[in-house]
Amino acid sequence: MTDSPLLRLHPHDNVLVARTPIALGETIAGFGVRARAQVPAGHKIAARAIAAGEEVRKYDTVIGVASRDLEPGDYVHSHNLTLVDSYRDPAFCQDVRPVDYLPEAQQARFMGYLRADGQVGTRNFIGILSSVNCSATVIKRIAAHFTAERLAAFPHIDGVAAFAQTSGCGMSSPSEHFDLLRRTLAGYARHPNLAGVLIVGLGCERNQVDALVDSQGLQQGRLMRTLVMQEVGGTRATIEAGIAAIESMLPEADAARRQPVSARHLKIGLECGGSDGFSAISANPALGAAMDILVRHGGTAILSETPEIHGVEFMLTRRAVTPAVGQKLLDRLAWWERYAAGQNAQFNGVVGHGNQAGGLANIFEKSLGSAMKGGTTPLQAVYEYAERIDRSGFVFMDSPGYDPVACTGQIASGAQLICFTTGRGSMFGSKPAPTIKLASNTPMYTRLEEDMDINCGVVIDGTLSVPELGRQIFEQILRHASGEPTKSEALGLGDHEFVPWQLGITS
Numbered sequence: 313m314t315d316s317p318l319l320r321l322h323p324h325d326n327v328l329v330a331r332t333p334i335a336l337g338e339t340i341a342g343f344g345v346r347a348r349a350q351v352p353a354g355h356k357i358a359a360r361a362i363a364a365g366e367e368v369r370k371y372d373t374v375i376g377v378a379s380r381d382l383e384p385g386d387y388v389h390s391h392n393l394t395l396v397d398s399y400r401d402p403a404f405c406q407d408v409r410p411v412d413y414l415p416e417a418q419q420a421r422f423m424g425y426l427r428a429d430g431q432v433g434t435r436n437f438i439g440i441l442s443s444v445n446c447s448a449t450v451i452k453r454i455a456a457h458f459t460a461e462r463l464a465a466f467p468h469i470d471g472v473a474a475f476a477q478t479s480g481c482g483m484s485s486p487s488e489h490f491d492l493l494r495r496t497l498a499g500y501a502r503h504p505n506l507a508g509v510l511i512v513g514l515g516c517e518r519n520q521v522d523a524l525v526d527s528q529g530l531q532q533g534r535l536m537r538t539l540v541m542q543e544v545g546g547t548r549a550t551i552e553a554g555i556a557a558i559e560s561m562l563p564e565a566d567a568a569r570r571q572p573v574s575a576r577h578l579k580i581g582l583e584c585g586g587s588d589g590f591s592a593i594s595a596n597p598a599l600g601a602a603m604d605i606l607v608r609h610g611g612t613a614i615l616s617e618t619p620e621i622h623g624v625e626f627m628l629t630r631r632a633v634t635p636a637v638g639q640k641l642l643d644r645l646a647w648w649e650r651y652a653a654g655q656n657a658q659f660n661g662v663v664g665h666g667n668q669a670g671g672l673a674n675i676f677e678k679s680l681g682s683a684m685k686g687g688t689t690p691l692q693a694v695y696e697y698a699e700r701i702d703r704s705g706f707v708f709m710d711s712p713g714y715d716p717v718a719c720t721g722q723i724a725s726g727a728q729l730i731c732f733t734t735g736r737g738s739m740f741g742s743k744p745a746p747t748i749k750l751a752s753n754t755p756m757y758t759r760l761e762e763d764m765d766i767n768c769g770v771v772i773d774g775t776l777s778v779p780e781l782g783r784q785i786f787e788q789i790l791r792h793a794s795g796e797p798t799k800s801e802a803l804g805l806g807d808h809e810f811v812p813w814q815l816g817i818t819s
Contacts, residue, residue: 315774316331316340316341316342316343317330317331317332317333317334317338317340318330318331318334318340318343318345318357319331319593320343320359321370321371321592321593322369322370322371322372323372324369324372325359325369325370325371325372326358326359326360326362326366326368326369327356327357327358327359327368327369327370327388328343328345328356328357328358328359329354329355329356329357329370329589329590329593329671330351330352330353330354330355330356330357330589330671331353331772332353333350333351333352333353334347334350334351334357335347335350336348336349336350343359344384345357345358345359345384345385346384346385347385347387348383348385348386348387349386349387350387351387352671353589353590353671353753354588354589354590354670354671354735354753355387355388355389355589355671356370356387356388356389356589356671356673357385357386357387357388358382358383358384358385358386358388359384360384361381361382361383361384362378362381362382362388363378363381363382364378364379364380364381365377365378366378368388368393370592370677370680371592371680373624373676373680374398374623374676375393375623375673375674375676375677375680376393376394376395376396376673376674376676376677377393377394377396378392378393378394379392379393379394380392388673389668389671389673390668390673390674393673393674395661395674395675395676397623400623400625400626401626402625402626402629402630402638402642403626403629403630404629404630404632404634404635404638404639405630405631405632405633405634405635405638406630407630407631408630408631408632408633408690409688409689409690411607411608411689411690411705412608413608413610414608414609414610416574416576416610419574419575419576419609419610420574420575420609420786420790421572421573421574421575421790422434422572422573422575422578422790422791422793422794423570423571423572423573423793423794423795424570424571424573424577424728424793424794425504425505425507425568425569425570425571426571426573427504429502431502431504431577431726432504432573432577432578432728433503433504433505433506433507433728434504434505434578434728434729434745434746434792434793434794434795435470435505435728435743435744435745435746435795436468436469436470436505436507436565436568437469437470437471437472437473437505437506437507437743437744438458438469438471438472438473438506438507438508438509438510438558438561438562438565439472439473439474439475439500439501439503439506439508439509439510439744440454440455440472440473440474440475440509440510440511440512440554440558441475441497441500441501441509441510441511441512442474442475442476442477442480442511442512442513443480443497443511443512443513443514443517443519443520443521443524444479444480444481444513444514444517444518444519445476445477445478445479445480445481446480446481446514446517446541447512447513447514447541447550448476448477448478449476449547450512450541450547450550450551450554451474451475451476451510451512451554452474452476453551454472454474454510454512454551454554454555454558455472455473455474456474457472457551457555457558458471458472458555458558463562466562466563466565466566467566468565468566468567468568468569469507469562469565469566470744471743472558473743473744473806473807474807475500475743475810476810477493477497477810477811477812478814479493479519479812479814480493480513480517480518480519481514481516481517481518481519482518482818482819483518483816483817483818483819484816484817484819485518485519487815487816488815488816489814489815489816490518490519490816492696492697492698492812492813492815493519493812493814494519494524494527494528495528495696495697495698495699495724496697496698496720496721496724496812496813497511497524497528497724497812498524498528498529498530498724499698499700499723499724499725499726500723500724500744500810501528501530501536502530503723503724503726503728503744503745504726504728505728505744505745506744507535507561507564507565507568508535508536508537508558508561508564508565509535509536509537510537510538510539510554510557510558510561511524511525511537511538511539512538512539512540512541512550512554513538513539513540513541514540514541514542515540515541515542515543516542521538521539521540522538525538534560534561534564535561535564535565537557537561539553539554539557570794570795574609574610575606575609575610575611575790576609576610576611576704577611578606578611578612578728578729578789578793579611579612579614579701579725579726579727579728579729580603580606580611580612580613580614580727580728580729580730580731580789581614581616581718581719581722581723581725581727581729581730581731581745582599582603582613582614582615582616582685582686582722582730582731583616583617583715583718583719583722583730583731583732583733583740583747584596584617584620584681584682584685584732584733584734585715585732585734585738585740586664586666586667586670586734586735586736586737586738587666587667587670587672587678587681587682587733587734587735587736587752588666588667588669588670588671588672588735588736588752588753589670589671589672589735590670590671590735590752590753590769590772591670591681591682591733591734591735591752592680592681592684593681593752593771593772594752594753594768594769594770594771594772594778594781595733595734595735595750595751595752595768596681596682596684596685596733596752597684597778598750598768598771598778598781598782598785599684599685599731599733599750599768599782599785600684600685600686600687600688600782601687601778601779601781601782601783601785602687602731602782602783602785602786602789603685603686603687603689603706604687604688604689604782605782605783605786606786606789607687607689607704607705607706610704611704612701612703612704612705612706612707612726613685613686613687613689613705613706613707614701614707614708614709614722614725614727615628615683615685615686615706615707615708615709616708616709616710616711616718616721616722617682617711617712617713617718618644618645618648618659618710618711618712618713619648619652619657619658619659619675619712619713620658620675620678620679620682620683620713621641621645621679621682621683621708622645622648622659622675622676622679623675623676623679623680624676624679624680624683625641625642625645627683628641628683628686628691628708629641629642629691631688631689631690631691631706632690632691633690633691633692637691637692637693637694638691640694641691641694641708644694644710658675658713659675660675661674661675661676662674662675663675663678666736667736669736670735670736685731685733686706686708687706689705689706690705690706691706691707691708692704692705692706692707693707693708694707694708694709694710695707695708695709695710695725696709696710697709697710697711697721697813698720698721698724698725698812698813699725700725700726701725701726709721709722709725711813712813714811715732715738715740716740716809716810716811717811717812717813719732719740719742719747719809720742720809720810720811720812720813721812721813722745723742723744723745724812727745728745728793729745729746729747729748729789729792729793730742730745730746730747730748731747731748731750731785731789732747732748732749732750733750733752733768734749734750734751734752734756734764735751735752735753735756736756737751737756737759737760737763737764739763739800739805740800740805740809741798741800741801741803741804741805741806741809742800742805742806742809743806743807743809743810746792746797746798746800746801746806747798747800747805747806748765748766748788748789748792748798749763749764749765749766749798749799749800750764750765750766750768750785751764751766751767751768751769752768752769752772753768753769753772754767754769754770754772754773755769756769757769762799762803763799763800763803764799765788765792765798765799766784766785766788768781
């Protein structure tokens with residue numbers, strides 16, 4: 313990166329990005345522009361005259377049209393940039409490039425837990441799931457019993473985690489929401505980071521425990537138990553029975569040991585939250601570079617947040633391995649267009665306050681950076697929310713852009729780690745799959761270092777290139793997959809971030 317206060321991201325761009333704050337009247341050598349306003353770091357400035365109605369381009373991608381005539385040096389943001397949706401050629405499969413896959417003997421290794429079903433875990437938790445909100449308090453009380461002191465005799469167990477949720481009854485069944493909830497719960501129940509699972513229900517809910525287990529093909533046994541409060545004898549009796557059930561699992565769960573396994577077993581959920589104008593320059597492309605390495609080693613990268621590819625979906629459809637894969641992505645976007653119709657929602661252009669303050673004018677500009685997390689390899693498959701991922705390589709899972717909901721779906725689909733980029737400083741953690749936080753800029757990383765794992769601001773600062781940082785991110789992923797705690801784990805985050813996507817009528 314240059315030391316100039318302005319960055320030109322593509323020769324065809326008609327806006328520049330402020331690397332540092334720009335003062336009113338400041339003349340920037342090398343670009344021939346004089347700032348006509350104060351411009352915060354990460355925000356945009358007109359590189360030349362832009363006529364009203366003319367397309368505004370960043371990374372040679374249209375992020376809107378000028379709502380009035382702009383002069384060179386004008387501050388360009390939501391006050392003078394209008395979102396205009398237009399046809400974008402999906403050009404299915406046009407940009408598919410072969411991947412130079414590494415033979416297994418050359419694939420990177422990490423220390424993971426090999427499960428009986430062939431899956432590999434990066435952590436060794438025991439999990440408790442509630443079939444319905446009515447059993448949420450009970451599962452939290454069961455988990456709270458297993459303090460660090462009580463688990464000291466089982467040093468190979470990372471903890472007992474309760475995954476409470478607010479649905480399971482008062483809903484239409486069958487329905488899309490009902491199926492989605494069951495799919496999410498089952499995804500956690502069979503997750504490789506859980507050595508044992510207890511599912512607790514009330515007894516009169518629509519999401520009956522036995523039907524949940526049968527419909528999702530779950531197998532009860534020593535490490536997969538269920539309880540129903542109305543059958544066991546109520547709140548206190550169920551808490552006692554739940555504690556006893558977990559205690560019976562502890563010795564077998566603690567017997568698990570890490571062993572060297574190939575990186576091809578890794579599934580990484582990709583998330584971004586609190587993005588800024590630097591996210592598309594540092595953190596997101598660097599994470600994409602790391603995912604390209606992971607895919608070469610046989611692993612899987614899971615991009616989600618469907619509203620946050622709106623406007624740049626062609627970047628993915630052109631990499632789809634078949635037209636059918638590309639069309640499935642477009643079908644999900646069409647569903648979202650119907651779902652969000654008439655709402656003041658992100659899909660329709662309005663991004664959050666933090667995104668606006670960080671320099672992102674609308675959803676197209678945010679999507680431009682968000683899509684970069686997936687790297688450059690072919691799009692192998694498109695999945696429904698929380699659907700079990702059975703293809704390796706770069707894939708897409710449908711989800712909202714709301715971080716806890718998106719990450720919950722990715723974990724349910726099989727992600728053993730989450731890589732979360734942020735420009736504003738999102739405070740997020742997750743269980744049983746830990747979250748790695750990647751900061752887009754050095755000032756934020758320095759201010760929030762206790763929460764951030766990786767400083768991607770080194771790209772903006774000129775210390776490392778995107779490929780160099782991508783390699784470092786990949787190596788750090790392997791360390792965290794092998795058990796090195798992330799910052800969010802050290803802070804104890806993840807107990808309240810299980811948030812399945814809720815659809816449909818509550819009655």
